[in-house]
Amino acid sequence: MKFRTFVATFTLFLIIFFASLFFISAFIFNNQMTIIKERGINEHYFISSSFGKDLMAVVNRGGDLDEAIEQLFDFYTEYYQKQNVFLELFSQEEMIYSSLSERQDKLGHYSTETGMRKATFENIGDGVYFKVIGELAGTDNKFNIQYLYDISGELKGWKDIQRILLLVGIMFAIILAVSLQYLLGRVFKPLDMVSAASKKIADGQYDNRITVSGSNEIAEMAGSFNNMAEEIQRRITQLAEASEQKQQFIDNLAHEIRTPLTSVYGFAEYIQKATISDEEKILAADYIMSESQRMLNISNRLLELATLRNQKIKMKEVDVKSLFEHTYKSLAARLTESQISLKWKSEIDTIYGDRDLLQSLLLNFTDNAIKACNSKGVIIWNAYIENGCHVLSVQDNGEGIPQNEINKVTDPFYRVDESRNRAKGGAGLGLSICEQIAHCHNAMLSIESLPNMGTIVKLTFTSS
Numbered sequence: 001m002k003f004r005t006f007v008a009t010f011t012l013f014l015i016i017f018f019a020s021l022f023f024i025s026a027f028i029f030n031n032q033m034t035i036i037k038e039r040g041i042n043e044h045y046f047i048s049s050s051f052g053k054d055l056m057a058v059v060n061r062g063g064d065l066d067e068a069i070e071q072l073f074d075f076y077t078e079y080y081q082k083q084n085v086f087l088e089l090f091s092q093e094e095m096i097y098s099s100l101s102e103r104q105d106k107l108g109h110y111s112t113e114t115g116m117r118k119a120t121f122e123n124i125g126d127g128v129y130f131k132v133i134g135e136l137a138g139t140d141n142k143f144n145i146q147y148l149y150d151i152s153g154e155l156k157g158w159k160d161i162q163r164i165l166l167l168v169g170i171m172f173a174i175i176l177a178v179s180l181q182y183l184l185g186r187v188f189k190p191l192d193m194v195s196a197a198s199k200k201i202a203d204g205q206y207d208n209r210i211t212v213s214g215s216n217e218i219a220e221m222a223g224s225f226n227n228m229a230e231e232i233q234r235r236i237t238q239l240a241e242a243s244e245q246k247q248q249f250i251d252n253l254a255h256e257i258r259t260p261l262t263s264v265y266g267f268a269e270y271i272q273k274a275t276i277s278d279e280e281k282i283l284a285a286d287y288i289m290s291e292s293q294r295m296l297n298i299s300n301r302l303l304e305l306a307t308l309r310n311q312k313i314k315m316k317e318v319d320v321k322s323l324f325e326h327t328y329k330s331l332a333a334r335l336t337e338s339q340i341s342l343k344w345k346s347e348i349d350t351i352y353g354d355r356d357l358l359q360s361l362l363l364n365f366t367d368n369a370i371k372a373c374n375s376k377g378v379i380i381w382n383a384y385i386e387n388g389c390h391v392l393s394v395q396d397n398g399e400g401i402p403q404n405e406i407n408k409v410t411d412p413f414y415r416v417d418e419s420r421n422r423a424k425g426g427a428g429l430g431l432s433i434c435e436q437i438a439h440c441h442n443a444m445l446s447i448e449s450l451p452n453m454g455t456i457v458k459l460t461f462t463s464s
Contacts, residue, residue: 006184010177017173021165029158036130036151041119043085044132044147051076051145052137069143073097084153086129088146089136100124100148127152194225201229263291313354313440320346320383323355327362331370340373342366344381351383351390351461353441358392361437365394365457368431372398372455386460393458401449409447434459 051072058068069089077087077099089097102125119132129148136143197209209226267284270276276284324344335342351358362381369379373396380395401409409431438445438459449455 006180009184010173010180013176013180014173018169021169025158025162025165028161032154032158033130033151036149036154037119040130040132040147040149043080043149044134044145047076047080047087047147048134048145049137052139055136056138070097084150086148086150088148090133090144090146091142121151124148128155194222197225197229201232261291261295264288313357315352315354315441317350318353318355318358319350320348323351323358323362324381324383327359327366330359330363331366334370335379338370338373338377339375340370340377340379342379342381346383348383348385348390351392353443353461357437357440361434361459362392362394364431364434368457369394369396369398369455372396372400374398390461391458393456395454395456397454400451400453400455401447402451403449406447406449 054072055065055068058072059065073087073089080087081099086099087097088095088100088103095103118134119130122129122131127150130151131146131148133144133146135141136145193211209229211222267287271281271284324346328342328344331342366379366381370377373379378397382391382393382395384391384393434457435445441459442462444460444462446458446460447455448458
């Protein structure tokens with residue numbers, strides 16, 4: 001594109017520039033020829049009048065006509081020849097005198113139209129002459145005088161001017177070519193950078209950027225390109241992360257399902273092929289039912305997670321005290337069995353959201369807290385206002401979560417302690433469901449935890 005722009009611009013300039021030089025030189029030449037014509041016509045008129053008057057004066061004094069003509073012709077030609085002007089005298093249509101050396105040996109052989117004054121150009125020998133012919137005044141059209149002005153010098157000067165203009169034009173064209181190449185290089189440099197960056201981005205180098213200083217249109221285009229590249233990089237990163245998460249989800253799901261399926265298959269094969277007692281059959285059936293229940297739990301949780309991703313909830317005022325009381329009833333037996341105490345306090349009366357989902361979230365938070373606590377552990381529910389936002393929190397004094405694990409606990413099937421969670425029946429989906437519930441409420445889920453110190457999980461409602 002840069003080369004085509006250079007060729008088109010340079011060609012257009014050359015056409016305009018040299019056409020301008022041609023018109024300038026033509027104007028100069030035409031103007032000069034006009035001056036020569038006017039001067040020649042005026043001088044011919046003056047010479048014809050003066051020559052005729054002088055000739056008539058000599059004849060009237062009784063002088064010889066032929067002798068007077070010769071003397072006067074020599075006088076006038078000697079005077080005007082210094083000015084590069086030559087004269088020729090015609091009698092009727094025959095040349096009788098000429099001051100041009102090229103025609104002196106051919107007197108009488110040339111004839112010309114006589115009568116009214118006429119002005120033309122003529123090539124004579126090696127020169128070009130402007131000639132004017134007309135009647136010699138007072139001779140009753142018996143004599144005609146021809147005025148010849150040698151314009152060879154003017155033509156040579158005009159050609160010199162043309163050569164100078166041509167040389168100047170060529171030099172200027174060279175300077176322009178270099179300047180235009182430099183200018184286009186500067187102008188197209190950002191475009192070249194954009195093109196190079198685009199190719200690198202197309203090759204997968206999404207962090208590539210271009211740097212252009214200034215505040216012109218090119219700089220704005222570079223800024224827009226960088227913004228586009230950043231957006232592409234962000235989207236690609238998101239897609240890569242999403243793809244990785246999906247693959248990890250599939251790997252984790254396969255891993256979670258494989259263990260109970262292996263157990264189910266093993267006990268089923270054992271019942272089928274081995275000779276066992278009724279008591280052993282009941283024990284094997286219990287294992288099969290237990291593992292089947294575990295797979296059912298995983299299936300239900302996955303279904304709940306998928307439903308939440310596409311669900312648009314209806315927000316209503318939820319009474320916090322009632323929410324805590326109903327959730328506690330669902331957990332009372334398990335809390336008693338685990339010898340864990342549960343306390344709650346509330347500084348606010350209501351929260352805006354979906355009651356069932358908020359109860360599910362509170363159950364999941366508390367379920368994780370129970371698993372983290374030993375006997376005599378304490379769990380605290382709290383509802384309060386922080387920085388102008390409503391907050392629900394669940395705090396425990398359990399084992400806590402290492403700092404490098406906190407950002408991973410909301411991933412599906414992720415467990416901080418694999419053996420502990422499997423032993424207590426966890427599928428690793430609880431906090432993933434909580435994160436989806438938070439997303440449905442336009443709320444923010446945050447976790448603060450220290451190993452052996454406990455954990456605080458908070459749901460902050462960004463909109464009341």
